[in-house]
Amino acid sequence: GAVVSQHPSWVICKSGTSVKIECRSLDFQATTMFWYRQFPKQSLMLMATSNEGSKATYEQGVEKDKFLINHASLTLSTLTVTSAHPEDSSFYICSARDHWGSGTDTQYFGPGTRLTVL
Amino acid sequence: GQNIDQPTEMTATEGAIVQINCTYQTSGFNGLFWYQQHAGEAPTFLSYNVLDGLEEKGRFSSFLSRSKGYSYLLLKELQMKDSASYLCARSGAGSYQLTFGKGTKLSVIP
Numbered sequence: 309g310a311v312v313s314q315h316p317s318w319v320i321c322k323s324g325t326s327v328k329i330e331c332r333s334l335d336f337q338a339t340t341m342f343w344y345r346q347f348p349k350q351s352l353m354l355m356a357t358s359n360e361g362s363k364a365t366y367e368q369g370v371e372k373d374k375f376l377i378n379h380a381s382l383t384l385s386t387l388t389v390t391s392a393h394p395e396d397s398s399f400y401i402c403s404a405r406d407h408w409g410s411g412t413d414t415q416y417f418g419p420g421t422r423l424t425v426l
Numbered sequence: 427g428q429n430i431d432q433p434t435e436m437t438a439t440e441g442a443i444v445q446i447n448c449t450y451q452t453s454g455f456n457g458l459f460w461y462q463q464h465a466g467e468a469p470t471f472l473s474y475n476v477l478d479g480l481e482e483k484g485r486f487s488s489f490l491s492r493s494k495g496y497s498y499l500l501l502k503e504l505q506m507k508d509s510a511s512y513l514c515a516r517s518g519a520g521s522y523q524l525t526f527g528k529g530t531k532l533s534v535i536p
Contacts, residue, residue: 340522351513351528352469401468405522415524417461417468 310336312404314418321392322426328388329421331402337382338404342415343375346399358385392425399423430527432514437533443502446530448514452495459515459524460488460499469513472499501532509534 311334321327331341339360344352356377357365364377376388385404389396399422403415430450438444450458457476461469475481475490475497487500499512511529518525 342523351526354523354525357523399466403524414459414471414474415522416471420466420468422466 310404310406310414310416312338312402312416312418314402314421316421317419318422318424320424320426323393324391326388326390327392327423328386329400329402329423331385331387331404331418333383333404333406333416336404336406338385338406339382340405341379341385342403342405343377343385343387344401344403346401346420352401355387389423392423394425397423397425430514430516430525432512432527432530434528435531435533437535438501438504440504440506440534440536442504443500444504444532446499446501446512446514446532448497448499448527450495450497450514450516450527452492454518455492455495456517456519456521458488458490458497459517460486460497461513461515461526463511463513463529465510472512504534506534506536508532 313332315330341358343355345355346352354367355370358377358379360379360382366372374390379385399420401420402418432448459474460472462472463469473488475488480489485502490497511531513529514527515524
């Protein structure tokens, strides 16, 4: 089955620093990847859609200069949280759309990255 | 909007059957997904419905009524490991983006 990995799985950083999270599709090509954020006991909120070779599309209310997204290849997208603050502490999850999948347009999720900003 | 409504919490007994309902706005609708999410983990894909009717996959089945904007996930022969949050999500026409409901936390008790 389609596997998506994320790295790191958890990170603790000081306020004001930047954190980069990687999302990789391991056994399929993903022209489109999605970044979500999930606060405790809340559902997944889409932050942005990452398209290979082009600029990401951000959802309303998500600062594109704070959450930098790069999708340089068909198997890798990165999310950089710049100048992180405690309110950015959350569970960040990526998903990848299987470009050559069975036609269900299924999104496969990475295991998530738990970010804690002190 | 694409408001997706599902119950916040449900409790069921091991071995029983439970039905988790989901309603959504029908405008611009393409397909309906169900995901399972254990605490602290990412969601895992359970089912996808684009046509009306019931899709069965082992102990889990999912139903869709496009005209009513209604879906349900049916879990049979409940096991303790089924305790998790179940997320209903819809995709829009011409878009691969998913909009998630807040999830239903299912607790399976002995």
